[in-house]
Amino acid sequence: MSIMSRKSAAYLPLNDRDFDSDNQEAFLSRQRCRSRQGCLCFVFLALSLCLNVLLIFHWLSKNHQTTEASKFLYSPAQGAIEYRTVKFDSGFGRDIPIYDQPPSEEVDAAWESLYEFAYNKIPREEAKLLSNKTYPVLGEEDHYMIALDVFHQLHCLNQMRKAMYPEYYPPSPEGIHTPHMAHCVSSLRQSIQCSADITPLVWQWSHRSQKAFERSDVVHTCRNFDKIRDWAQEHFLDHQQDMSVYIEDDLDIPSF
Numbered sequence: 248m249s250i251m252s253r254k255s256a257a258y259l260p261l262n263d264r265d266f267d268s269d270n271q272e273a274f275l276s277r278q279r280c281r282s283r284q285g286c287l288c289f290v291f292l293a294l295s296l297c298l299n300v301l302l303i304f305h306w307l308s309k310n311h312q313t314t315e316a317s318k319f320l321y322s323p324a325q326g327a328i329e330y331r332t333v334k335f336d337s338g339f340g341r342d343i344p345i346y347d348q349p350p351s352e353e354v355d356a357a358w359e360s361l362y363e364f365a366y367n368k369i370p371r372e373e374a375k376l377l378s379n380k381t382y383p384v385l386g387e388e389d390h391y392m393i394a395l396d397v398f399h400q401l402h403c404l405n406q407m408r409k410a411m412y413p414e415y416y417p418p419s420p421e422g423i424h425t426p427h428m429a430h431c432v433s434s435l436r437q438s439i440q441c442s443a444d445i446t447p448l449v450w451q452w453s454h455r456s457q458k459a460f461e462r463s464d465v466v467h468t469c470r471n472f473d474k475i476r477d478w479a480q481e482h483f484l485d486h487q488q489d490m491s492v493y494i495e496d497d498l499d500i501p502s503f
Contacts, residue, residue: 350409367482397472403435
């Protein structure tokens with residue numbers, strides 16, 4: 248074979264059929280590549296949109312929570328708040344809670360257990376967040392004294408309960424006709440108004456009595472008292488300090 252024939256054989260042009268087939272394959276390859284790129288772009292944009300929506304929703308939710316939280320004064324026990332559904336007792340009939348039973352040592356112990364952890368201490372960082380300045384703990388000046396008002400209210404209510412039974416409880420400075428009892432009545436009145444429980448009481452027909460009666464033993468949405476008492480136990484200040492001892496303190500909070 249001559250050199251010319253070998254060159255001719257080496258450089259023979261592709262026929263039209265082969266040319267069209269290769270071009271079509273290249274075209275389809277480019278189309279597939281563009282399609283994959285388009286899909287990837289679409290997925291990226293969709294993910295970006297979803298992420299932005301979630302971020303906006305999170306921001307709005309956080310802003311709403313901050314706005315809602317700003318309506319309430321700070322309490323170091325606010326992390327213990329948990330809600331649950333509770334059916335109230337009417338206080339009538341035979342099966343009544345121990346707190347509503349006639350005086351006895353068991354009844355007294357039950358009432359006192361409700362507020363046995365009334366005195367609490369909190370660290371300085373939390374004391375700074377209070378709306379009212381409080382006093383340091385003697386010997387632990389980096390901690391401060393507080394008492395959750397719910398325990399003060401329960402103490403007041405217990406004193407009022409005892410005043411109902413003068414034949415059982417001997418007279419005391421906390422008797423029925425004393426400034427302390429007037430203070431308790433005032434405190435409970437303000438607390439009831441402050442809480443303003445809007446749970447609807449209802450009237451139901453009694454076939455036995457042939458009369459409609461008001462029912463106070465209805466379901467309420469309540470804060471879980473056990474959780475709050477657990478918080479108080481964890482922060483319990485197990486002694487009452489000498490309040491006549493002055494403690495130098497620079498906690499800068501207004502006293503109202």
